[in-house]
Amino acid sequence: MENREVIKRIRDIKDRLGKELVILTHHYQRSDIIDLGDYRGDSFGLSQKAAADNNARYIVFCGVYFMAESAAILAQPHQTVQIPDIEAGCWMSDMADQVMVEKAWDEVTAITSRDEITPLVYMNSDAFIKAHCGRNGGLVCTSSNAPKAFKWAFDRRERIFFFPDEHLGRNTGNSMNIPSDEMILWDPELPLGGNTEKAIRKARVYLWKGYCLVHTRFRTDHIQEARGKYPNGKIVVHPECIQEVVALADAAGSTSFIVKHVEDSSPGSTVIIGTEINLIKRLSQEYPDRTILPLMESLCPNMYKISPEKLLTTLEHIGEHNLVTVQEDIKENAGLALDRMLELAG
Numbered sequence: 001m002e003n004r005e006v007i008k009r010i011r012d013i014k015d016r017l018g019k020e021l022v023i024l025t026h027h028y029q030r031s032d033i034i035d036l037g038d039y040r041g042d043s044f045g046l047s048q049k050a051a052a053d054n055n056a057r058y059i060v061f062c063g064v065y066f067m068a069e070s071a072a073i074l075a076q077p078h079q080t081v082q083i084p085d086i087e088a089g090c091w092m093s094d095m096a097d098q099v100m101v102e103k104a105w106d107e108v109t110a111i112t113s114r115d116e117i118t119p120l121v122y123m124n125s126d127a128f129i130k131a132h133c134g135r136n137g138g139l140v141c142t143s144s145n146a147p148k149a150f151k152w153a154f155d156r157r158e159r160i161f162f163f164p165d166e167h168l169g170r171n172t173g174n175s176m177n178i179p180s181d182e183m184i185l186w187d188p189e190l191p192l193g194g195n196t197e198k199a200i201r202k203a204r205v206y207l208w209k210g211y212c213l214v215h216t217r218f219r220t221d222h223i224q225e226a227r228g229k230y231p232n233g234k235i236v237v238h239p240e241c242i243q244e245v246v247a248l249a250d251a252a253g254s255t256s257f258i259v260k261h262v263e264d265s266s267p268g269s270t271v272i273i274g275t276e277i278n279l280i281k282r283l284s285q286e287y288p289d290r291t292i293l294p295l296m297e298s299l300c301p302n303m304y305k306i307s308p309e310k311l312l313t314t315l316e317h318i319g320e321h322n323l324v325t326v327q328e329d330i331k332e333n334a335g336l337a338l339d340r341m342l343e344l345a346g
């Protein structure tokens, strides 16, 4: 079927379902998907919007699996959540599964104590890990509120176990001046995460060895090259980048921060961005009066799995195809961890 016909059929179904249908599109989706969505944004903001919309019976999440799962955790009982491609996973989220995390938790709390550690999990994780954190007095964070979440955790206990992104955890710790020898890496493949008992007792932050392949591709030489070519340009990167890249950039922040940074830049200015390429391309189209460039082209193939054809198939089987559900007990505990995150806003 031709692309034009696919888009027409999608629009017809949208018209027919009206307010009962909400299509959520993450910032990293390609433009033809964004154009078909009702809301675009980051994963938590989108899930919240859909859950708060009482008219929405059918939520279709154009993003990766953990995002649709988060929408399912927050969804009301009358809402269903679907994803156009059930295989659209996230590498980072897959780096921490329930068995690995529970084993690490048992190891670390046997050396310290459960009362000393807050488990803190990045939104980019599966529902089991969020539930583990909820059950153990911890919370979820996003790349926007990670420093507030660290503070929340340190106000209550002395240590944090941060899952699953080493780099967001390290960059957040750096921004709070936590000494590097008090942040240790936890490699789930190794006994005690590759650490000695002494190092575990000394550390205040345990960083799970997980990473985003899209953001760790940016290197310091990309920044040096961009500075050479565009001496007046501003470089802004995502905090899933390695600490050396964040240190050389002019600013670092979440996708929403990056969007706002471009919005606030003056016409005629140059902004060079280190994040997923689809967002950068779109910003460059939306702000033709400024020069918006990628630090390097880095595409998330998982996000790219969502195509108009797959969206159409999902809409043709609304409420049935590629449903994303979460077990009740997992939903309850993951919901606790998400509720604690909401306290951070206050």
Ligand code: SF4
Pocket: 064, 089, 090, 091, 092, 093, 124, 212, 213, 214, 215, 276, 300, 301, 302, 303
């Ligand atoms: S960009 Fe990275 S963290 Fe985001 S979905 Fe893709 S692999 Fe996961």
